[in-house]
Amino acid sequence: MAVISFIDAITMAMREEMRRDPGVFVLGEDVGVRGGVFRATVGLIEEFGEERVIDTPLAESAIVGVGIGAAAYGMRPIAEIQFADFIMPAVNQIVSEAAKMRYRSNGDWTCPITIRAPFGGGVHGALYHSQSVEAMFTNVPGLKVVAPSTPYDAKGLLKAAIRDNDPVLFFEHKRCYRLIKGEVPEEDYVLPIGKADVKREGTDITVISYGLTLHFCLQAAEKLAQEGISAHVLDLRTLYPLDKEAIVEAASKTGKVLIVHEDNKEGGVGGEVAAIIAEHCLFDLDAPIKRLCGPDVPAMPYSPPMEKYFMLNPDKVLEAMRDLAHF
Amino acid sequence: MTSKRHEEVGLTDAQVLEMYYYMLLARKIDERQWLLNRAGKVPFVISCQGQEAAQVGAAFALEKGKDYLCPYYRDLGLVLVFGQSARDCMLSAFAKAEDPNSGGRQMPGHFGGKKWNILTGSSPVTTQVPHAVGIALAGKMQKKDHVVYTSFGEGSSNQGDFHEGANFAGVHKLPVIFFCENNKYAISVPLKKQLGCESVADRAIGYGFPGVSVDGNDPIEVYRVTKEAVERARSGQGPTLIEAVMYRLVPHSSDDDDRTYRTREEVEEAKKKDPILVFGNYLKEVGLLDDAKEQELLSRVQKEVDEATDYAEQAPYPTPESTLTHVYGE
Numbered sequence: 001m002a003v004i005s006f007i008d009a010i011t012m013a014m015r016e017e018m019r020r021d022p023g024v025f026v027l028g029e030d031v032g033v034r035g036g037v038f039r040a041t042v043g044l045i046e047e048f049g050e051e052r053v054i055d056t057p058l059a060e061s062a063i064v065g066v067g068i069g070a071a072a073y074g075m076r077p078i079a080e081i082q083f084a085d086f087i088m089p090a091v092n093q094i095v096s097e098a099a100k101m102r103y104r105s106n107g108d109w110t111c112p113i114t115i116r117a118p119f120g121g122g123v124h125g126a127l128y129h130s131q132s133v134e135a136m137f138t139n140v141p142g143l144k145v146v147a148p149s150t151p152y153d154a155k156g157l158l159k160a161a162i163r164d165n166d167p168v169l170f171f172e173h174k175r176c177y178r179l180i181k182g183e184v185p186e187e188d189y190v191l192p193i194g195k196a197d198v199k200r201e202g203t204d205i206t207v208i209s210y211g212l213t214l215h216f217c218l219q220a221a222e223k224l225a226q227e228g229i230s231a232h233v234l235d236l237r238t239l240y241p242l243d244k245e246a247i248v249e250a251a252s253k254t255g256k257v258l259i260v261h262e263d264n265k266e267g268g269v270g271g272e273v274a275a276i277i278a279e280h281c282l283f284d285l286d287a288p289i290k291r292l293c294g295p296d297v298p299a300m301p302y303s304p305p306m307e308k309y310f311m312l313n314p315d316k317v318l319e320a321m322r323d324l325a326h327f
Numbered sequence: 328m329t330s331k332r333h334e335e336v337g338l339t340d341a342q343v344l345e346m347y348y349y350m351l352l353a354r355k356i357d358e359r360q361w362l363l364n365r366a367g368k369v370p371f372v373i374s375c376q377g378q379e380a381a382q383v384g385a386a387f388a389l390e391k392g393k394d395y396l397c398p399y400y401r402d403l404g405l406v407l408v409f410g411q412s413a414r415d416c417m418l419s420a421f422a423k424a425e426d427p428n429s430g431g432r433q434m435p436g437h438f439g440g441k442k443w444n445i446l447t448g449s450s451p452v453t454t455q456v457p458h459a460v461g462i463a464l465a466g467k468m469q470k471k472d473h474v475v476y477t478s479f480g481e482g483s484s485n486q487g488d489f490h491e492g493a494n495f496a497g498v499h500k501l502p503v504i505f506f507c508e509n510n511k512y513a514i515s516v517p518l519k520k521q522l523g524c525e526s527v528a529d530r531a532i533g534y535g536f537p538g539v540s541v542d543g544n545d546p547i548e549v550y551r552v553t554k555e556a557v558e559r560a561r562s563g564q565g566p567t568l569i570e571a572v573m574y575r576l577v578p579h580s581s582d583d584d585d586r587t588y589r590t591r592e593e594v595e596e597a598k599k600k601d602p603i604l605v606f607g608n609y610l611k612e613v614g615l616l617d618d619a620k621e622q623e624l625l626s627r628v629q630k631e632v633d634e635a636t637d638y639a640e641q642a643p644y645p646t647p648e649s650t651l652t653h654v655y656g657e
Contacts (some may be wrong), residue, residue, distance in 0.1 A: 025468065051468060052468070056495065057491070057494055057495055057498055059487075059494065059495070061457065061487055061488055061491050062460070062488070062491035062492055062494070062495045065454065065456070065457025065458060065461065065488060065491070065492065066457045066458075066460045066461040066464060066492070066495055067461060068457070068458055068461060069397075069446070069457060069458035069459060069460060069461020069462045069463075069465070070461040070462065070465040070468075071461070072446055072447075072458065073395075073462045073465040073466070074465070075465045075468070089487065092451055092454060092488075093454060093457065096449050096450075096451045096454060097449060097454050097458070100449065101447055102653050102654070102656070103432065103653050103654055104429055104433055104437070104439075104447055104449065105428070105439050105441075105447035105653075106426075106429050106430030106432060106653055107652070107653040108427075108439065108440065108447065109439065109446065109447045110656065141654050142654055142655070144655075164656075165656040166656055
């Protein structure tokens with residue numbers, strides 16, 4: 001099996017889906033001739049032409065809104081928002097329109113759009129090229145929010161998103177794009193949206209994460225194993241709706257839970273995960289539920305010491321995991 | 328006798344009489360909903376009164392069963408021509424399970440129905456404009472020749488979605504008709520406080536396609552300019568912006584009181600140009616309508632509205648538990 005980068009898995013998924021279904025098309029800023037500013041759509045315009053790989057005017061609400069119209073008509077648009085930070089002008093289209101079309105029409109109309117958005121920091125992107133905006137969308141029934149952490153998951157989940165009959169917001173951590181590599185089958189496969197995945201089996205503590213920080217957790221777990229502490233690592237993969245069953249099972253397994261995400265703590269996805277655990281398996285716990293997250297400041301600063309302070313890393317995660325294990 | 332202007336634009340006598348019927352039907356459904364609201368039977372009304380001529384005139388220029396509509400909440404006349412019935416509208420007013428727009432989930436005026444090619448709409452204004460562009464784009468990709476018609480108020484022509492959608496359609500020369508129903512008020516805010524330019528039609532120039540203003544009280548003129556826009560769209564020449572100038576004869580909604588922002592004199596003056604009145608007079612002048620025929624038509628409409636009201640009032644509500652359905656596909 002070929003080892004490829006996270007971003008190549010994204011490109012592979014789109015290329016395969018565009019070959020499979022003529023209704024699949026890509027639209028966004030710089031997705032055509034340039035192949036995307038991150039190069040996620042590289043090669044697509046050459047293979048599928050500018051009619052199916054559309055360089056749009058710079059207007060996010062139209063990118064999503066035009067995609068919604070095409071999706072309602074029966075196409076399978078993949079709309080790219082260049083940076084998750086720039087999704088804000090399209091929020092009305094995502095939340096008021098895409099997420100509610102099925103419900104408000106009593107099942108008459110559907111909106112099978114996929115909206116891809118690179119998120120997260122650690123790339124010297126400063127306030128407006130580093131944000132994690134997922135929490136804004138994880139309270140919107142009708143919408144599915146996916147954030148894979150590995151190339152294998154990225155390919156299988158993006159293909160599932162494109163085939164899904166409901167709108168899917170697909171967050172790709174931009175630091176993962178070239179940093180994270182993994183085995184990805186050449187053949188066609190899809191992974192179920194709404195299912196978390198155990199990335200490491202363990203018995204002493206449970207760590208729940210997604211995106212880039214999931215890798216920090218795995219690295220820290222490796223080191224902790226040398227200290228004789230066994231960590232169980234759950235990758236949420238889908239942030240809305242959450243896989244409650246997998247969360248409760250993972251939490252119950254060790255009785256000690258640490259939730260890790262790059263997004264700031266208050267109001268973040270971790271709060272909901274903690275609530276699910278508190279609601280369903282409080283008496284299986286041996287320690288308070290802990291969260292390790294980005295600081296509650298508006299966004300990630302540019303200056304290197306400040307960016308480093310904001311970002312989590314394997315050492316910070318290791319310390320939090322060790323503390324919890326020794327509770 | 329006045330010349331038959333409708334023949335000059337290609338409308339038959341039967342067609343103009345049918346137009347008048349739809350205008351009357353829209354008006355009478357609307358008036359009934361206000362009565363029902365004031366009687367405490369329906370919670371909300373949003374009106375088409377004063378805008379029927381433009382809606383019906385435009386609808387007649389489109390092809391039912393082929394073209395798509397992304398309408399806004401005042402477009403009762405438009406959706407009636409495209410196939411909705413008085414009963415459908417009353418079921419929506421009473422929020423009953425059988426409401427074809429939303430199964431009673433949405434306020435009245437939030438039209439939609441796949442069987443009529445009417446895309447479901449929402450309350451945040453102008454979101455439907457990019458959708459229309461998307462349906463047109465999809466049609467172009469699939470080599471279909473449908474035209475997409477999207478309508479909105481002049482207030483909406485200030486929204487980003489109008490400008491973003493119009494520009495996108497202009498760049499790709501898509502078969503979209505941007506139809507602005509300029510009724511002079513965005514709830515209480517008059518035109519002069521809304522537009523930096525002279526007319527909504529002027530806005531088209533920025534997007535590289537024609538913009539035309541038309542008398543929205545004259546269904547024949549509206550038909551003529553919309554027909555031209557349809558032909559342009561269908562033949563690959565791209566979008567058109569039409570501004571139909573009219574007057575909203577009633578408050579914004581059943582929860583509004585327009586006495587707080589406009590004079591009764593102004594409203595009375597506008598009522599003299601009420602499109603139902605003006606078009607009725609035209610039909611009489613050209614000899615297609617007389618008092619007896621008008622009475623016959625009114626009774627027919629009245630009966631339809633009565634039957635629709637009775638049916639909808641007695642129809643069952645959605646079950647409480649159905650609140651939980653249609654969030655995601657099965």
